[in-house]
Amino acid sequence: STGLMLPLSSPISVSTMTTASSKANLLGCVGGGQLGRMMALEAPRFGIEMKFLDPAGDNCPAAKVVSKEQIIKGSLKDASKIRELAMDVDILTVEIEHVGVETLEALEAEGVNVQPSGRVLTIIRDKFLQKEHFQEHKVPLGSYRKTSSLDDIKEAVRDLGLPLMLKSRTGGYDGKGNAVLKSGSDQDIAEALQKLGCDDSSTAETELDLYAEGWINFDCEVAVMVVRSSNNVDTESYPAVNAIQVDSVCRVVLAPARNVPTDIRKRCEELSREAIDSLGKGASGVFGVELFVTKEGNVLLNEVAPRPHNTGHYTQDACTVSQFENHLRGVCALPLGSTKMIVEAAAMVNVLGAPSGTEEDTLKSSNAALEMPTAVVHWYGKHGCRAGRKMGHINLTGSSQGEMDDDLKQLLDIEGIPLS
Numbered sequence: 031s032t033g034l035m036l037p038l039s040s041p042i043s044v045s046t047m048t049t050a051s052s053k054a055n056l057l058g059c060v061g062g063g064q065l066g067r068m069m070a071l072e073a074p075r076f077g078i079e080m081k082f083l084d085p086a087g088d089n090c091p092a093a094k095v096v097s098k099e100q101i102i103k104g105s106l107k108d109a110s111k112i113r114e115l116a117m118d119v120d121i122l123t124v125e126i127e128h129v130g131v132e133t134l135e136a137l138e139a140e141g142v143n144v145q146p147s148g149r150v151l152t153i154i155r156d157k158f159l160q161k162e163h164f165q166e167h168k169v170p171l172g173s174y175r176k177t178s179s180l181d182d183i184k185e186a187v188r189d190l191g192l193p194l195m196l197k198s199r200t201g202g203y204d205g206k207g208n209a210v211l212k213s214g215s216d217q218d219i220a221e222a223l224q225k226l227g228c229d230d231s232s233t234a235e236t237e238l239d240l241y242a243e244g245w246i247n248f249d250c251e252v253a254v255m256v257v258r259s260s261n262n263v264d265t266e267s268y269p270a271v272n273a274i275q276v277d278s279v280c281r282v283v284l285a286p287a288r289n290v291p292t293d294i295r296k297r298c299e300e301l302s303r304e305a306i307d308s309l310g311k312g313a314s315g316v317f318g319v320e321l322f323v324t325k326e327g328n329v330l331l332n333e334v335a336p337r338p339h340n341t342g343h344y345t346q347d348a349c350t351v352s353q354f355e356n357h358l359r360g361v362c363a364l365p366l367g368s369t370k371m372i373v374e375a376a377a378m379v380n381v382l383g384a385p386s387g388t389e390e391d392t393l394k395s396s397n398a399a400l401e402m403p404t405a406v407v408h409w410y411g412k413h414g415c416r417a418g419r420k421m422g423h424i425n426l427t428g429s430s431q432g433e434m435d436d437d438l439k440q441l442l443d444i445e446g447i448p449l450s
């Protein structure tokens with residue numbers, strides 16, 4: 031036995047911050063949305079308290095589950111606010127990669143323990159740098175090309191073919207930084223640039239913050255949550271799941287992945303662990319790895335998120351230890367928990383703000399789920415409901431797929447997710 035594992039000592043003071051502590055009583059998180067909130071719900075069970083920085087302050091989802099003193103209101107890119115958070119905590123983590131990573135790197139240089147590290151966040155938050163990193167480490171990818179000018183885009187159309195996927199290098203989520211080029215015409219390119227917020231009057235002088243991907247004719251999309259401890263000893267993965275997207279937004283997850291042969295599922299899991307290990311020291315906590323399985327049965331990496339991920343929410347009710355608890359364990363250098371499923375089958379349905387935008391309509395699927403023996407509701411407590419906004423999710427579990435599929439179909443119907 032290695033003795034006491036839980037971090038039970040009293041919080042270290044600001045004056046001792048220069049010695050990076052490996053075990054935390056107080057964990058700071060940049061971002062207090064639903065991911066931060068779901069971390070905070072797990073943390074007290076093993077003696078960890080959490081503190082958050084979020085632009086919505088007391089209105090952010092995490093603020094509803096921790097005390098008022100644990101919330102700092104401010105931009106996720108505001109250096110002074112990030113420093114204020116860092117002052118008080120033993121370890122700093124993130125719930126989103128679109129944050130002031132430069133500040134995190136500066137803090138690390140001053141001895142603050144940032145997990146995952148600023149170096150890892152720098153690679154991942156820029157999707158082009160991500161591609162370059164994984165290419166260098168021989169992780170299988172689709173074709174891609176840096177496109178910092180109009181000429182580059184035209185060249186990419188020639189070399190990678192049509193349709194062409196143009197992506198913002200930074201800041202994208204739910205497909206918002208992506209535009210599909212169906213032709214290489216000037217008009218199509220201009221429309222895509224406008225969608226991506228690139229002002230074409232300035233494109234002549236300034237570099238476009240874009241890159242292009244060749245179109246992938248995938249059979250299905252799969253996701254794997256990988257968790258790595260900051261002591262760099264262990265890398266574990268959760269089972270490969272189907273990540274079903276509608277209009278580039280994750281709507282449904284099926285675990286384990288259906289209609290994917292076992293050997294391909296194993297390949298997805300292995301490739302995901304290898305990809306995260308290739309990030310090296312500082313790759314700690316949970317990583318969401320998004321993959322394409324092609325019609326030929328090849329597995330290609332799409333992108334990685336350095337944090338718990340929407341496609342891993344099913345682990346809350348379907349696995350021994352959830353992605354949120356394992357993220358905390360990973361970033362706090364505690365032993366990782368088992369990633370095994372404790373049920374035969376699980377699913378997750380995202381609850382998006384109803385088209386009407388009213389909370390009443392949005393609550394329909396959750397109310398139905400409350401009556402279902404296979405379902406559990408996870409509501410995020412967001413301040414304000416909007417059509418299409420992620421408001422919560424519903425996890426289903428069963429001792430077989432058959433046991434939960436009727437309930438699943440009913441929820442898909444209420445959420446307006448087309449059945450196939």
Ligand code: ATP
Nearest residue numbers: 195202203204205206207243244245246275278333
């Ligand atoms: P997330 O919310 O997952 O961070 P994102 O905005 O970063 O999403 P991507 O994951 O890059 O966006 O793309 C969103 C979706 O678009 C993918 O899940 C996939 O369905 C589709 N897609 C992305 N790249 C390609 C491609 N090269 N070829 C075909 N489809 C693609």
Ligand code: MG
Nearest residue numbers: 202203204333
């Ligand atoms: Mg993304």
Ligand code: MG
Nearest residue numbers: 204320332333
């Ligand atoms: Mg994605």
